[in-house]
Amino acid sequence: MVQQNLTGASKSLLVFAALIVVLAGLKLASAIVVPFLLSVFIAIICSPLIELLGRYRVPKGLAITIVILLILLVVVSLAGLVGQSVNGFSQNVPVYKAQLQNEFSGLLSTLAKYNILIDKERIMSFLDPGKLIDVAANTLAGVGGIMADLFLIILTVVFMLLEAPYIGKKVHLALDDPEMKQKQIDLFLDSVNSYLAIKTLVSLATGLLVTLMLWAFNIDYFILWGVLAFFLNYIPNIGSIIAAIPAVLLAVVLQGVGVAGVIAAGYMAINTVMGNMIEPRFMGKGLGLSPLVVFLSLLFWGWLLGTVGMLLSVPLTMVVKIALENSEEGKWLAVLLGGEEQVNEEIEQ
Numbered sequence: 001m002v003q004q005n006l007t008g009a010s011k012s013l014l015v016f017a018a019l020i021v022v023l024a025g026l027k028l029a030s031a032i033v034v035p036f037l038l039s040v041f042i043a044i045i046c047s048p049l050i051e052l053l054g055r056y057r058v059p060k061g062l063a064i065t066i067v068i069l070l071i072l073l074v075v076v077s078l079a080g081l082v083g084q085s086v087n088g089f090s091q092n093v094p095v096y097k098a099q100l101q102n103e104f105s106g107l108l109s110t111l112a113k114y115n116i117l118i119d120k121e122r123i124m125s126f127l128d129p130g131k132l133i134d135v136a137a138n139t140l141a142g143v144g145g146i147m148a149d150l151f152l153i154i155l156t157v158v159f160m161l162l163e164a165p166y167i168g169k170k171v172h173l174a175l176d177d178p179e180m181k182q183k184q185i186d187l188f189l190d191s192v193n194s195y196l197a198i199k200t201l202v203s204l205a206t207g208l209l210v211t212l213m214l215w216a217f218n219i220d221y222f223i224l225w226g227v228l229a230f231f232l233n234y235i236p237n238i239g240s241i242i243a244a245i246p247a248v249l250l251a252v253v254l255q256g257v258g259v260a261g262v263i264a265a266g267y268m269a270i271n272t273v274m275g276n277m278i279e280p281r282f283m284g285k286g287l288g289l290s291p292l293v294v295f296l297s298l299l300f301w302g303w304l305l306g307t308v309g310m311l312l313s314v315p316l317t318m319v320v321k322i323a324l325e326n327s328e329e330g331k332w333l334a335v336l337l338g339g340e341e342q343v344n345e346e347i348e349q
Contacts, residue, residue, distance in 0.1 A: 027304055034308045035149040039156035041312060042071070045196050046157065047164060064161050068154060075150065078227060085224035092220075099253040195315060202279045203233035206270060210243075213266045217259060219251055233274075234311040236294045240271040289317060293337050 026033055046067050053063035211226030219225070225247040232239035244267040251260035289297075297317040301309035309316070317337070324334035 023304065030305050034305050035153050036156065037305070037312060037316070038308055039153050039160060041196060041315060042153070043157050043160040043164070044193055045200070046071075046161060048193065048197070050161060060162075064158060067161075068158060071157075072154070081223050082227050085221040089221050089224065096250060096253050100249060103252050103257065195318070198279065198282050199234060202274050202282075203230045205278075206230065206233045206240075206274050209270045209274075210247075210267070213263065213270070214247055217251065217255060217263060219247060219254060219263070221250075225250075231311070233271075236298055236314060238295075238298070239310075240267070240275070243267075289314065289321065289337060293317065 049067055050060070050063045053066065054060065058066075207226045207230030210229040211222050214222035214225055225243070228246070229240070229243040232243040235242070244264065248260050248264045248267070251263045294314060294317070297313045298310055301313040301316055303309075305312075321334050321337045324337070325331060
């Protein structure tokens with residue numbers, strides 16, 4: 001009995017040690033892993049479009065070429081627009097910073113008249129626009145850094161799309177239980193495809209609404225903030241908050257505190273409608289992950305793989321959960337990762 005317990009403990013310790021080694025290896029190899037993961041998810045997104053073109057008897061090679069050219073067109077257009085805005089904004093940051101400090105100094109003076117005393121220096125250190133905007137700038141820089149590997153990513157996507165029709169056959173030949181494994185792979189692909197497609201459309205709508213709102217209020221670099229809202233909407237829970245900070249601070253400088261408050265309320269309204277009404281309606285029961293797990297996965301994958309890890313945190317966690325669900329030793333952990341619907345289903349069974 002004691003020997004059996006020791007064997008179990010040794011096995012758990014060995015698994016934990018192997019996990020640490022794998023994670024350390026992933027972090028060290030992130031320069032290679034990140035472009036590969038991005039290629040995988042781009043290929044997954046592109047597959048339905050290529051299948052759609054195939055229904056109209058478009059040759060596979062031509063369909064892949066059309067999709068890749070479309071991706072390049074979007075990327076180059078966004079890079080040009082965002083690059084100009086980032087350069088112009090960076091040059092004006094010192095001016096905006098000085099004006100923002102004056103605005104908050106006036107606000108603190110007004111509060112002091114009503115005996116609301118706040119440490120000015122401490123507040124200004126917390127509200128340093130340079131630090132706050134650095135968060136958004138670093139996010140854009142992380143996404144922009146991927147552009148340096150654009151050729152490698154596109155080339156990998158092309159080979160993945162060419163290989164896609166044969167993956168199922170290879171799985172059937174390689175696995176002991178091909179029917180069950182194929183169902184697992186189909187489940188994963190359908191879940192990720194659905195999530196990414198819906199999330200992309202919702203993020204696109206969010207970015208467009210934010211752009212139109214800021215344009216209506218005559219906020220500088222409104223296209224930049226719209227693109228930022230689009231990308232950061234992929235980051236669950238806190239992405240939309242980070243996206244709103246620079247635009248609201250800029251509104252304080254350009255239009256005053258009142259208009260900035262209206263814009264902040266506009267951000268809240270957009271994200272509430274898109275994130276809590278539109279997105280759940282199309283996703284149905286969602287992905288079977290609890291909100292706590294979604295948030296923790298954001299922190300974990302962001303630490304491991306940087307900005308791209310944050311953007312892909314939910315799909316990557318889904319991969320882990322599906323793998324655990326189909327492992328006898330890991331089913332208990334998959335239940336812990338699951339959401340309320342899954343827990344209720346398990347109890348009913």
